[in-house]
Amino acid sequence: MRLEVLLQLLLAVVFVVTWFFMPAYGIYGRDYSIALMPWGYLVDFFGLNYVAPPPTVFAVWLFALDAGLIPVIWRRTRYPLYLSAFFAVLSLMMLLDTILFQQRYLQVKGYAVFPTPNGYLYVYLLHTSVLGLPTYILLALAILSVFNMATGAKWLDVDVMLIIRRRYVLHRDALSTVELMLRRINIKYVRYDNEIRVGNVALIKDGDNLIIRKDSSTEAVGIENAILELIKAGFSQVITEGTIDYEGE
Structure with a gap:
């Protein structure tokens, strides 16, 4: 097993673990917020908490773990590096698609849309959008996976x-x-x-x-x-x- 592959697995695990503690994306304003966690969008509106789980959010961390585990389990050929890079890029795309879901359905012309058990609230308040640390870790995982695929996981030349x-x-x-x-x-x-x-x-x-x-x-x-x-x-x-x-x- 090569060190390049272990680094890839480590990034995948760090991404998933970090995401359980801090959001990958969030919208924050006074007395309300929307934070993207591994189980969906966590909505906090004046002390009331709701969860809106888009289906793509579960694919993000599952594909990321696959990207880290495949080259560790399957090491006979270069094909697992191709498959791993595919899953890493797909995981990043799923995350971007989940963020675009929020931009498309939970934010309209400056209004933030908050899901509730009985419908939706349109709120026009000042807010800021922030990408969290897990997003950057996933981006690093995708870059490393593609780089390992292109070099055959031999760019460090350490066995x-x-x-x-x-x-x-x-x-x-x-x-x-x-x-x-x-x-x-x-x-x-x-x-x-x-x-x-x-x-x-x-x-x-x-x-x-x-x-x-x-x-x-x-x-x-x-x-x-x-x-x-x-x-x-x-x-x-x-x-x-x-x-x-x-x-x-």
Whole structure:
């Protein structure tokens, strides 16, 4: 696996997590606002809150996650890079389409339109439109995905697996090598004597063998696949919990 692909996955996860905490787009005025969140437009009108969920909003973060995960899961050919770039650009287009939905249906000739349970309110008040940080992160993801597609994800010329092998030869301890790599990318883990656990995935050292235990299944793996499985488990925690507890430097 290449570092360029890991950067792409990291941007996709950061985009989704960031969007759950701050809007990708918003209109703000005195005593009212419309904020675009992953579940739709959050309307706050003089203390009354409503949600208007355009269907395209759910496609935005689903396509963004696909753009990050596809080149990590499927790595045999260059086709996943093409597919990943397609999903990243499609995600950006869905976001722009969702914003245009607001411009077309929730803003008319200077009036801001506020959905309510019984209809709509037309309000003519001063307001400002702002693009949030998640939008710029998604734009960076789309640019990086296209760049990875054009260069074959080799513009940094860094092979993560080669780094892992070199550190393994240096340390002569598989678990210490895995632990070092997890610390470098800030994955939350728990270390026991002969085990490293990330979420529900455990890496166990049995003699000279490495065993991945996930749910009720066990599998003997090499050090590269072991690190990959733990990284996947770490990113799953990011998506489900929405945050990472960083280990100290």
